[in-house]
Amino acid sequence: MSSLFAQEVPLSWYLLLSAALFSLGVVGFLITRNLITVFMSIELMLNGVNLSFVTFAHQWHAVKGQIFVFFVMMVAAAEAAVGLAIIIAVFRARATLAVDRIDRMKL
Amino acid sequence: MHLILFLVFAGLCLAGAINLLLQSHPINSALSLIVVMTSLAVLYLLLGAEFLAAAQIIVYAGAIMVLFTFVVMLLNAGREERTLGSRVARAVGFPAVVAILAVIATVILHAQGLGVARLSDGITSTEELSAVLFTKLLLPFEVTSVLILIAILGAVALASHCGSEEQGTGIRDQGSAVTLAGSDNRILQSPQGNAERTGEE
Numbered sequence: 194m195s196s197l198f199a200q201e202v203p204l205s206w207y208l209l210l211s212a213a214l215f216s217l218g219v220v221g222f223l224i225t226r227n228l229i230t231v232f233m234s235i236e237l238m239l240n241g242v243n244l245s246f247v248t249f250a251h252q253w254h255a256v257k258g259q260i261f262v263f264f265v266m267m268v269a270a271a272e273a274a275v276g277l278a279i280i281i282a283v284f285r286a287r288a289t290l291a292v293d294r295i296d297r298m299k300l
Numbered sequence: 301m302h303l304i305l306f307l308v309f310a311g312l313c314l315a316g317a318i319n320l321l322l323q324s325h326p327i328n329s330a331l332s333l334i335v336v337m338t339s340l341a342v343l344y345l346l347l348g349a350e351f352l353a354a355a356q357i358i359v360y361a362g363a364i365m366v367l368f369t370f371v372v373m374l375l376n377a378g379r380e381e382r383t384l385g386s387r388v389a390r391a392v393g394f395p396a397v398v399a400i401l402a403v404i405a406t407v408i409l410h411a412q413g414l415g416v417a418r419l420s421d422g423i424t425s426t427e428e429l430s431a432v433l434f435t436k437l438l439l440p441f442e443v444t445s446v447l448i449l450i451a452i453l454g455a456v457a458l459a460s461h462c463g464s465e466e467q468g469t470g471i472r473d474q475g476s477a478v479t480l481a482g483s484d485n486r487i488l489q490s491p492q493g494n495a496e497r498t499g500e501e
Contacts, residue, residue: 201416202306207347208408210310214336216401217317223393229326229372233333236364237317240340250424251347252415256432259349259424263433266359267444271451273364277371278458284375 207248214241228280228290232273239269302419305346312339326372330365337361348423 218241221234243262250258280290287295316335323329341356408414433441 200302200420201418202302202346203416204414205408205411206306206310207343207417208414209405210313210343212401212404212408213314214317216397216404217314217321219397219400220393221321223389223397224321225329227326227377229368229375229377230320230329233320233326233329233368236333236360237320237336240337240360244340244343247344247347247349247352250349251417251421256424256429257437259352259429260433260437262349262352263355263429264440264444266355267448270359270364271448273367274451274455275458277367278455280371281375281459290375290377 204248204252208245211241211244211248214238214244217241226292228283228292228295231292232276232280236269236273239265302346302417305342309339309342309346312336313343326377327369330368330372333368334361334365337365345423346419347417348421350423351426351429 215238218234218236218238221237222231225231225234243265246258246262246265250256250262283295284290289295313336316332316339319332320329320336323332337356337360341353341361344353344356
């Protein structure tokens with residue numbers, strides 16, 4: 194029981210969690226058929242990678258690792274804005290969000 | 301204490317991520333993604349990244365997810381259908397992803413010299429972070445602001461003009477978007493929607 198109140202956690206556990214999050218994102222990207230859910234899976238992958246950046250920044254006491262996560266967040270925000278605008282445009286043109294029905298560039 | 305916090309929030313994180321995949325309605329997926337991002341913010345705090353924990357909640361769980369839920373509700377997205385493509389992706393994709401995860405896990409577990417995280421490690425203060433960000437990394441920071449400006453312009457241009465038949469003002473486009481989203485049935489019953497559906501089947 195005392196081990197449950199341990200004061201330290203191995204960093205490899207954090208890395209394993211980040212690998213699991215990334216893999217779940219890949220699975221979601223492959224199996225979901227909704228454009229918005231596919232996009233959310235990409236965000237999940239980005240979050241998994243961010244966690245491993247923060248873990249390594251902690252390991253080597255490097256501030257630049259955390260700053261890189263900050264940049265990733267900014268790019269993700271820009272990506273979300275543009276991506277969702279594209280989704281709105283696609284929905285206006287096709288009236289559907291199913292990726293199987295959106296398979297041609299031309300109308 | 302650290303172990304308990306880690307287990308609770310890592311469990312929440314994984315549960316949210318799995319729930320994201322299992323739910324068939326996008327709004328449920330968006331809400332479980334918020335759970336994932338919020339528990340990740342706690343994990344950042346455990347690792348001493350105080351500024352990133354705040355930014356994670358404000359930028360990710362706040363701004364980006366509000367955008368997602370807003371678009372899901374605006375487009376009135378329904379539940380998704382399972383098709384042949386998803387069955388193929390399941391059959392091929394699952395083993396491949398499991399193999400990749402196994403390789404990464406093996407590498408991580410065999411890595412030498414990985415330390416431990418303690419609550420007493422202290423936090424990286426925002427002051428320390430900004431001292432590097434605004435001196436050594438000033439140029440990337442400014443370039444990021446230009447990127448965000450371009451993204452804003454692109455988002456506005458894409459959302460206001462694409463696909464609208466009448467070249468109206470931005471306000472009229474906004475109005476048509478609202479009526480588009482307001483009644484999904486009306487779109488599907490309109491002649492254009494019918495022609496498109498029959499054309500595809």
